[in-house]
Amino acid sequence: GHDLDADRVLGEGTLVPLPTYAFQRERFWMETGRRVSDVRSVGLRASEHPWLGAVTGTAADDGYLFTGRLSLAEQPWLAEHAAFGTVLVPGTGLLELALTAAHHVGAERVEELTLLEPLVLPEDGAVRLQVVVSAPEGESGRRPVAVFSRPEDASDEVAWRHHAAGELAEGADLSGGDEAAELAQWPVAGAEQVSLEGFYDDFAARGLVYGPAFQGLTELWRKGNTAYGLVRLPEGRSVDGFGIHPALLDAALHALVGVQDPEGVDAGTALLPFEWTGVELHASGARELRVAVELDDAAHALSLTVTDPAGLPVIHAEGLRLRAASAEQVRVSQAVEHAYRVA
Template sequence: LPLPTYAFQRDHYWMDTPKSSGDLRSVGLEVSDHAWLGAALGLADGEGHLFTGRLSLAEQPWLAEHAAFGTVLVPGTGLLELALTAAHHVGAERVEELTLLAPLVLPEEGALRLQVVVSAPDAQGHRPVAVFSRPEEASEEVAWRQHAAGELSEAGAAGPDDHAEFAELAQWPVAGAEQVSLEGFYDDFAARGLVYGPAFQGLTELWRKGNTA
């Protein structure tokens, strides 16, 4: 057959479909409802639980709006959210305490693997919790980095409402506090190198009493 004298024109009609996570139950894992934690696993010895996930700017681009001196940091409330999600999964009621040990820095390229480890409860029903990360492309010889450590408590454990130092917060605003203007609040932070994009500009009011805001 005679061939056309012009260059071949090719058109692609393949559809871009979202990446499928597959059936985690088929490999013995539980599905997590949290956007950052894809799977959960109760350890065979009954001594704890493991939660795994993945973070990247490609999949969570809004995190780029939280940066310090040009470096994207996962906010501390994000680590608290991970601990609280783990607490609810294991039947604990609250995060009793959480200490931030190292910033969780998101790379410009690539992804981080996440692990949240919850240990068995003690006699008082308190469970240790820890948050770790490691670059996705890292070899097995690269150690995981711990970012937070804390404690979960089950129902019936003492909470903030049971402590006298929180009693004055029952009235809001606190008696004797003065409202602080928010005009230029985020601009001042940006001038100091701390950038909060629209996704992180949720402050609606600020009050000060003495040296406490």
């Protein structure tokens, strides 16, 4: 009984004649979300994060286990992040899981997080997620954190894939304050604007295809070794439950192009996040960001400062190292566990 804007739903297409026989009205609306039973009935606590359904403390070692489920049917916008034709959960999504775990256990920062293997999402079906936080270690009190996945239909004999490993730490570090203050004025004083014409086409030519959800960079400026970006999340995209939406933070990293030497990246490879250090989330729920990306002397390394439109800190990363990945390396990550299966 509702009007349907087919152009918004289907994008480009061709109109064809409707059949001439009479229509019988049937309801085909997709369900807005899956129904989840009360996890408290099995001794768990519910998680508000869109990717994590439950969390429990582990009695033996003072650790925590977060469990969840991820699929393109439930998070279709993730299909808009692909490398060499393979849909990958963005590295910012794995960081978001670590930040969520840090907030839950009372840690102020992700001291480090190394992305070991891309998390590939299948076209059909789902993957199960586990985020494991171990007990505090030694005098530092840092907690190891790790992110795993396994196909939902896999048997217990199939090994979990290890996607990220790092440490959570207490003690906030308000470094990046100067950069945050600089972002209070927009455009930043003394910066020169960089054209975004054909910007995402250039990414696609290198094998990184970003759909509308990830094309959030709307302005790009440069001053010396620092690039400044204005990033917005598309209308209608919910940020509920996320500390910082992975698509929004991923778009913030696109500002790197403003200071990156294109000759420093080999043809046929794409730069992907590899190692985060010193990451702190100061505010959640952002839909628009101002970004400062400063290129370090080391190759493919940078620091990141992100504020809201008022210049108030949202997230700061002391360091991010990128690593070049080839099409073959990405495809190895989606190796089939079973040679034959019913489909």
